Amino acid sequence: MTNHAYLDADRRHDFVLFFDVTDGNPNGDPDAGNLPRVDPETMQGLVTDVAIKRKVRDFVDVARGREGRYKIYVQGEGVALNAQHRRAYEATNIKPTGSKQKREDVDLVRAWMCDNFYDIRTFGAVMSTKVNCGQVRGPLQLTFARSVDPIVPLDVSITRIAVTDEGDAVMTSGEGEDAHTTGKTTEMGRKAIVPYGLYRAHGFYNPHLARQTGFQSEDLELFWEALLNMWDLDRSAARGLMACRGVYVFSHDKPTGNAPAHRLFERIQVVRREGIAAPRAFGDYLVTADEADLPEGITLSRLGV
Numbered sequence: 001m002t003n004h005a006y007l008d009a010d011r012r013h014d015f016v017l018f019f020d021v022t023d024g025n026p027n028g029d030p031d032a033g034n035l036p037r038v039d040p041e042t043m044q045g046l047v048t049d050v051a052i053k054r055k056v057r058d059f060v061d062v063a064r065g066r067e068g069r070y071k072i073y074v075q076g077e078g079v080a081l082n083a084q085h086r087r088a089y090e091a092t093n094i095k096p097t098g099s100k101q102k103r104e105d106v107d108l109v110r111a112w113m114c115d116n117f118y119d120i121r122t123f124g125a126v127m128s129t130k131v132n133c134g135q136v137r138g139p140l141q142l143t144f145a146r147s148v149d150p151i152v153p154l155d156v157s158i159t160r161i162a163v164t165d166e167g168d169a170v171m172t173s174g175e176g177e178d179a180h181t182t183g184k185t186t187e188m189g190r191k192a193i194v195p196y197g198l199y200r201a202h203g204f205y206n207p208h209l210a211r212q213t214g215f216q217s218e219d220l221e222l223f224w225e226a227l228l229n230m231w232d233l234d235r236s237a238a239r240g241l242m243a244c245r246g247v248y249v250f251s252h253d254k255p256t257g258n259a260p261a262h263r264l265f266e267r268i269q270v271v272r273r274e275g276i277a278a279p280r281a282f283g284d285y286l287v288t289a290d291e292a293d294l295p296e297g298i299t300l301s302r303l304g305v
Contacts (some may be wrong), residue, residue: 005301006251006301007221007224008251009215009216009219010255011254012251012254012256012257012301013205013207013249013263014203014204014250016248017145017200017203017227017244018198018199018247018287019201019244020197021239021241022195022240022241023281024239024240025192026045026051026197026199026239027051035153035192036151036153036193036194038153039146041047043150043151044146045146045147045197046144047201049141049143049144052142052145053142055231056119056226056230057074057119059301060119060222063222063225064222068116069115070222071116071117071118072118074119081127082130082131083118085129085215086131087116088112090164092108092109098130103190106132106133109133113125118219120138121139121214121219122140123141123303124137124209125138127200128178128269136212137209139205139210140214141203141205142204144201146199147198148198148199148200148270151194151195153193154194154195156190157190161188164255183219185278196279196280198279198285200270204261206237227304228247229244245282246305248268248289248300248303248305249301250264251299251301253299258296267289267290268289268290269288270285270286271285271286271287287305
């Protein structure tokens with residue numbers, strides 16, 4: 001990193017995110033028994049944008065969630081969205097009337113929600129529910145992540161030395177030669193893993209929408225920090241070993257941009273090193289960034305590389 005253009009909230013930014021997984025499930029598919037998500041035609045692994053945003057939210061909640069402007073709207077378990085909306089109405093002394101809410105009231109509570117919830121002013125939200133707080137388009141958007149190579153999802157059998165129901169537990173009746181044992185001592189289970197996968201996602205930051213939600217440079221800096229470090233707060237046996245392997249940020253010197261995003265993304269290339277048939281580590285790949293003849297007004301920053 002030779003400059004701080006990537007922290008400027010008044011610029012447009014397009015970025016490439018790399019992360020990998022070893023012996024874990026980066027994003028289970030509930031329609032396929034929680035097996036790792038795949039593209040059935042190419043067998044490339046997929047991780048949804050929603051899963052990545054969840055990790056960003058969790059990191060921000062731990063790192064800054066106690067501060068006024070950094071609360072998290074989509075909390076997950078135990079927090080209803082309408083309860084969050086009522087906080088805005090209470091804070092602005094407005095009575096909620098649902099679908100009949102006056103437009104000026106909705107504008108006020110929507111602004112309060114943006115000011116107080118980091119994920120709303122970052123990703124946006126649809127809040128036009130029973131307690132109506134309107135809708136927000138967020139300045140930061142992410143694509144699905146897709147593995148560089150096809151993956152081989154494994155469904156591994158596991159056992160545990162315990163049983164679920166009391167009636168299945170081992171019991172011994174009688175004594176001596178008449179002793180009789182019933183029940184079982186173990187139960188079988190399944191664990192879905194990817195032996196190794198390097199995933200690539202793309203993201204976009206729109207400064208015009210940032211001005212509408214109140215998103216600032218400090219918020220942008222926290223977002224980059226989350227991408228680099230959120231994997232270390234998401235450890236679990238199911239996840240295996242996951243890590244960020246770099247973020248490549250193309251910053252434009254004007255809000256409308258200096259070049260199409262897809263042309264910039266093509267400058268970031270990933271190839272398998274010679275002689276590697278089945279990648280099992282990040283070192284089996286070579287990631288290159290072509291900085292020659294970058295379009296005028298474009299700056300490339302490497303984060304975590």
